[in-house]
Amino acid sequence: MKKDVSTEQKIKDAARKVFMTKGFSGCTTREIAKSVGINVALLNYYFRSKGKLFELILEAALSDFVDSMVEVFKQDLPLESKTRMLIDKEFEFLRKHPELPLFIHAGLNQESDAELDQSNFLGRLHKTGIFEECEKAQEEGSMRKLNMINVTLLFISNCHFPIMSKKLICGIYQIDDNEHEARLIEHQEIVKEMLINYLFPNTNKHA
Amino acid sequence: MKKDVSTEQKIKDAARKVFMTKGFSGCTTREIAKSVGINVALLNYYFRSKGKLFELILEAALSDFVDSMVEVFKQDLPLESKTRMLIDKEFEFLRKHPELPLFIHAGLNQESDAELDQSNFLGRLHKTGIFEECEKAQEEGSMRKLNMINVTLLFISNCHFPIMSKKLICGIYQIDDNEHEARLIEHQEIVKEMLINYLFPNTNKHA
DNA sequence: ATCGTTTTTAAACAATTGTTTAAAATAAGT
DNA sequence: ACTTATTTTAAACAATTGTTTAAAAACGAT
Numbered sequence: 486m487k488k489d490v491s492t493e494q495k496i497k498d499a500a501r502k503v504f505m506t507k508g509f510s511g512c513t514t515r516e517i518a519k520s521v522g523i524n525v526a527l528l529n530y531y532f533r534s535k536g537k538l539f540e541l542i543l544e545a546a547l548s549d550f551v552d553s554m555v556e557v558f559k560q561d562l563p564l565e566s567k568t569r570m571l572i573d574k575e576f577e578f579l580r581k582h583p584e585l586p587l588f589i590h591a592g593l594n595q596e597s598d599a600e601l602d603q604s605n606f607l608g609r610l611h612k613t614g615i616f617e618e619c620e621k622a623q624e625e626g627s628m629r630k631l632n633m634i635n636v637t638l639l640f641i642s643n644c645h646f647p648i649m650s651k652k653l654i655c656g657i658y659q660i661d662d663n664e665h666e667a668r669l670i671e672h673q674e675i676v677k678e679m680l681i682n683y684l685f686p687n688t689n690k691h692a
Numbered sequence: 693m694k695k696d697v698s699t700e701q702k703i704k705d706a707a708r709k710v711f712m713t714k715g716f717s718g719c720t721t722r723e724i725a726k727s728v729g730i731n732v733a734l735l736n737y738y739f740r741s742k743g744k745l746f747e748l749i750l751e752a753a754l755s756d757f758v759d760s761m762v763e764v765f766k767q768d769l770p771l772e773s774k775t776r777m778l779i780d781k782e783f784e785f786l787r788k789h790p791e792l793p794l795f796i797h798a799g800l801n802q803e804s805d806a807e808l809d810q811s812n813f814l815g816r817l818h819k820t821g822i823f824e825e826c827e828k829a830q831e832e833g834s835m836r837k838l839n840m841i842n843v844t845l846l847f848i849s850n851c852h853f854p855i856m857s858k859k860l861i862c863g864i865y866q867i868d869d870n871e872h873e874a875r876l877i878e879h880q881e882i883v884k885e886m887l888i889n890y891l892f893p894n895t896n897k898h899a
Numbered sequence: 900a901t902c903g904t905t906t907t908t909a910a911a912c913a914a915t916t917g918t919t920t921a922a923a924a925t926a927a928g929t
Numbered sequence: 930a931c932t933t934a935t936t937t938t939a940a941a942c943a944a945t946t947g948t949t950t951a952a953a954a955a956c957g958a959t
Contacts, residue, residue, distance in 0.1 A: 656808030
């Protein structure tokens with residue numbers, strides 16, 4: 486233990502911020518070093534290369550993303566409540582990290598290797614028991630019978646995309662940040678109702 | 693008229709392909725020139741700079757994206773049929789240009805200026821009369837009352853995201869291209885049913 | 900064929916890139 | 930205090946970047 490925050494961690498933090506906003510090839514190692522206030526060579530001292538550092542950041546971002554889901558799945562709540570909570574948490578989380586979705590997708594497409602499951606994301610999701618829970622609900626008839634990949638797609642699409650498409654939407658509809666934020670707040674409720682109605686069609690339509 | 697296809701167009705085509713897959717700062721002018729088979733200097737002869745060329749490609753991509761929507765809106769069909777057609781056309785279009793959504797979003801975030809509406813996308817959408825059509829349907833009660841921005845978000849989220857998240861989904865769920873394609877085909881129907889049910893709640897639930 | 904214009908090229912430009920080397924500064928162990 | 934190991938720096942490295950310059954090639958019109 487040398488510093489309050491180790492240099493290594495400070496570099497990671499700065500790299501995360503820079504990579505997130507500018508992407509891998511959109512920034513330079515010197516830019517990162519400068520934002521930490523250290524020499525360029527120190528980057529290669531702690532991490533072997535720019536690419537290695539990037540992989541680390543990307544991996545961590547993916548981990549955060551999965552973590553926010555796992556946290557909800559572990560809750561002891563009925564499936565429908567979990568669904569609501571998942572959407573709320575996801576919107577809340579992404580509002581704090583709006584660059585995350587685009588960063589992840591752009592990052593994954595940049596790296597051809599993409600050894601994505603060295604962190605065993607699927608395993609961590611499985612351990613929450615959410616898949617069995619859905620399977621049971623589907624057999625009971627309370628939940629619509631869908632492949633879990635499609636269920637995942639529905640959730641991520643409707644939570645991530647509204648956040649990451651801000652520039653597109655503001656550009657096309659010529660609205661400012663405030664109006665966009667207002668749309669987003671409304672959208673959160675829309676998504677919740679739409680997904681619940683679709684996934685659990687037999688329960689109460691209007692509470 | 694000099695060539696079958698002008699050099700200018702050949703450069704645009706090559707630049708489009710390269711920019712789409714690698715992004716603005718992910719590629720070099722020499723890479724583009726090489727893929728056309730011409731000298732680097734010719735890029736700056738026809739287009740003034742790499743940035744100018746990129747803006748051109750991005751603008752064209754956005755235009756394609758809006759065009760595919762306008763084409764559907766102009767059809768003389770009931771609103772619900774247009775909805776189905778829009779989703780089908782969008783999936784069909786994006787299957788042919790799967791890099792487009794990510795390219796647009798990454799591109800918009802790279803350019804701080806983003807004078808997005810010099811092509812007057814909103815005007816082109818307005819001219820189709822789709823907004824009035826929805827407003828009328830909403831007053832009649834056949835369509836759920838939502839801000840059109842939220843409606844747009846629902847459509848794009850559920851059409852674009854499934855395509856652009858291929859690497860993420862394949863990575864997490866450890867599936868190959870074939871399995872992913874199968875999920876996508878199913879997802880197209882899922883999205884159609886979910887959106888129709890949500891936007892037009894009073895019509896037939898199960899045909 | 901000849902002249903002027905357009906298109907294309909080779910070469911060079913200065914700036915920036917990621918990375919390495921070798922030395923300096925700092926910390927730790929004895 | 931002295932020695933060793935760790936951390937940090939300045940400087941240099943070769944390669945690559947976007948762009949420009951000036952000359953060559955191709956073309957069009959007369």
